[in-house]
Amino acid sequence: MNGLRIAAKVQPARQTIIFLHGLGDTGSGWGFLAQYLQQRDPTTFQHTNFVFPNAPEVHVTANGGALMPAWFDILEWDSSFSKVDTDGFMNSLNAIEKMVKQEIDKGIKPEQIIIGGFSQGAALALASSVTLPWRVAGVVALSGFCYIPGILKQHKNDLNVKTPLFHGHGDMDPVVSISLGLNAKKFYQDTCGIQDYELKIYNGMAHSTVPEELDDLTAFLKKCLSL
Template structure:
C-alpha cells in the first residue's frame, strides 16, 4: 500500500488518523496539509498519521485521462446512473488496512479517526458502515454517497453511534450541497447512524475554510476526549 506515514511528534503515539485525498490529488496534497495543521496543535502531539495514495487510473469523466483516483467517476450527478462499485469497495479495503496498521502499532481503536476530502470523503463516510471494528470518529470534507444499494446490503453496525463530522460549502460546484444532504439523509435514515454533525459553510466552494477547520478540531477533541 502506497502511503505517507507521519510519526507522532511525541512517542509513543496514542492516537491515529487516516486521511484520504480527493480526485487527482496525492497524500502530499490535502492530507499532508491537514496533518501538518493538526501537528501544530498541542493536543495532537502524540498523533500518528497514515495518508494513503490512490492508484493512477483512467477517469471516465475526464475522457479516460489517468490520474490518482480511488474509484472511477462516470458522471457528475447527485443520483448517478452508473457507479464503479468494484473500485469503491477496493478502496474501502485500503481504509481497513490503514486502521489495522494503527491498531497493530498499539493504538486503541477508539483513538483512531478516518477522514477524507471529496472522493476520500465519500470513502470515509462509507467506511463508517463497513469497518469491522468500532473506532473513535469519522470526518468528511465535501462528501457524498456513491454506492447506496451495496451499502444497504453489507453495512455493519459497529459504528452506529460513532461521531461523524461532515462539512460542506453551499457554493460547491463539484459536489453540490444537495449531494451532501443526500449523504446525510442516507447515513442517518437508511444506515441508522445516530451521531452526525453536518455543517454548511456559506460561500465556500469545493475546499475547506478556517471555520470548518476550527469546528473539525473541536469535533476531534470531543470525540477523542482530548483536553
C-alpha cells in the same frame, strides 16, 4: 499502499488520523492538516500519527480516460450516480480496512482512530462508518457524498452507529453540490442509523476548505479522541 506518513512527535503514539484525498490529488495534498493541528495545539496532538495515503492511478472515464489518482472511477459527471464503479469503490473500502488494521497492529486502539477524507475520500470515509469491523473514534467527511447506497445497505453493520460523524460542506460547491451532502446525511442517518451525524454548512464555501471549517474539525477531533 504508499502515501505520506507523519509519526507522532512524542512516542509512543496513542492515536491515528487517516485522511483520504480527493480525485486527482495525493496524500501530500492534505499533509498540511497534520502541520496545522500540531502547530495550533502543540501538546494536544503530540501523540497522534497521521496517515495520508495515495490513491492508485486510474483512467478516469469521465475525464476522457486521463490517468490520475482516484479511489474509484468516475464513469460520468452525473449527480444521480446512475453509473458507478462498484468494484473500485469496494476495493478502496477494503484498503481502508487494511490501513486501520495496520494501526491496530502497531498498538493503536481502534477507538483512538479517526477516518476522514475530502470529496472522493469523504465518500469512502462515510461508507467506512457502516462497513468497518471495529468501532472507531470518529469519522470526518469534508465535501462528501453517498455512493453505491444499495450495495452499502447489503454490507452494513451497526458497530459505528453511535460513532460521532462530522460532515462539513460548502453551499457554493460546484463539484459536489450541497444537495448531495444533504442526501448523504439522509442515507447514513435515516437508512443506516448513524445517531451522531453533524452536517455543518459553510456559507460561500466552494469545493475546498475554509478556516471556520478547520476550527470546527479541530474541535471535533479533540472531542472524539478525548484530547
